[in-house]
Amino acid sequence: xxxxxxxxxxxxxxxxxxxxxxxxxxxxxxxxxxxxxxxxxxxxxxxxxxxxxxxxxxxxxxxxxxxxxxxxxxxxxxxxxxxxxxxxxxxxxxxxxxxxxxxxxxxxxxxxxxxxxxxxxxxxxxxxxxxxxxxxxxxxxxxxxxxxxxxxxxxxxxxxxxxxxxxxxxxxxxxxxxxxxxxxxxxxxxxxxxxxxxxxxxxxxxxxxxxxxxxxxxxxxxxxxxxxxxxxxxxxxxxxxxxxxxxxxxxxxxxxxxxxxxxxxxxxxxxxxxxxxxxxxxxxxxxxxxxx
Numbered sequence: 001x002x003x004x005x006x007x008x009x010x011x012x013x014x015x016x017x018x019x020x021x022x023x024x025x026x027x028x029x030x031x032x033x034x035x036x037x038x039x040x041x042x043x044x045x046x047x048x049x050x051x052x053x054x055x056x057x058x059x060x061x062x063x064x065x066x067x068x069x070x071x072x073x074x075x076x077x078x079x080x081x082x083x084x085x086x087x088x089x090x091x092x093x094x095x096x097x098x099x100x101x102x103x104x105x106x107x108x109x110x111x112x113x114x115x116x117x118x119x120x121x122x123x124x125x126x127x128x129x130x131x132x133x134x135x136x137x138x139x140x141x142x143x144x145x146x147x148x149x150x151x152x153x154x155x156x157x158x159x160x161x162x163x164x165x166x167x168x169x170x171x172x173x174x175x176x177x178x179x180x181x182x183x184x185x186x187x188x189x190x191x192x193x194x195x196x197x198x199x200x201x202x203x204x205x206x207x208x209x210x211x212x213x214x215x216x217x218x219x220x221x222x223x224x225x226x227x228x229x230x231x232x233x234x235x236x237x238x239x240x241x242x243x244x245x246x247x248x249x250x251x252x253x254x255x256x257x258x259x260x261x262x263x264x265x266x267x268x269x270x271x272x273x274x275x276x277x278x279x280x281x282x283x284x285x286x287x288x289x290x291x292x
Contacts, residue, residue, distance in 0.1 A: 033054060034288060035079055037067040051264065051276075066085065073117055110127035124157055126156075129154060133146040154168075156200030166201045170214070188228075190213040194216035199213070204252070212243040212245070232270055244286050264277040
């Protein structure tokens with residue numbers, strides 16, 4: 001068992017040698033656990049559903065690199081991690097913590113951010129202003145117009161349940177939905193003065209779209225599937241000053257990563273405040289998901 005002694009909320013769990021590993025005899029992660037990439041400590045961690053530290057999932061153990069995008073590879077039950085530095089995507093076994101390099105390609109050389117596995121099984125990797133596409137075995141797709149320059153300053157990306165994906169950016173300042181082929185279908189901007197950076201976006205279980213907006217009035221919003229007028233909104237300058245990733249629990253509650261205060265903010269489906277999680281285990285959290 002790893003014992004953590006933290007003087008501040010920015011404490012990160014102790015590093016392992018590069019790779020993953022569980023802190024106990026059980027599986028690395030289980031359904032309901034929360035997987036978070038930490039930009040401040042270059043490590044991916046797993047939290048128990050109550051937000052307490054569970055395990056180190058992946059540690060690059062190299063200060064020249066950092067971990068960014070996360071995804072769940074359903075057919076192999078692996079955690080996918082984008083590593084920015086020697087750019088690559090690694091796959092971590094959810095039971096044993098064993099690590100393999102899934103994608104290593106010289107054309108993947110920009111700033112890596114969001115990561116998604118589509119319903120079709122292919123993987124999309126956000127790379128600066130481009131989106132690279134790979135088969136599930138790591139083979140780069142160069143047909144059908146891929147790679148595509150969809151949004152400048154790309155950030156989050158998630159699959160849509162009926163095919164396609166939702167993507168957002170902090171330079172183009174939009175949240176947009178696309179078909180599997182990369183054809184745009186919906187688009188929205190924040191409409192909030194001086195709060196334009198779209199940091200992450202996610203299709204919820206009811207088909208609506210949630211997004212985090214960063215700026216003067218940091219905000220979480222929910223939109224209908226066509227990205228029309230928002231249906232719910234949340235802002236709180238006391239606890240939400242640098243929102244990044246967003247995830248949904250099985251009960252419909254949302255978890256929003258707060259990078260400046262090093263914790264997760266939990267909101268109910270109507271975006272009413274529920275509580276704070278992970279404030280003794282995170283360091284500048286970036287992206288996250290809940291293990292299905």
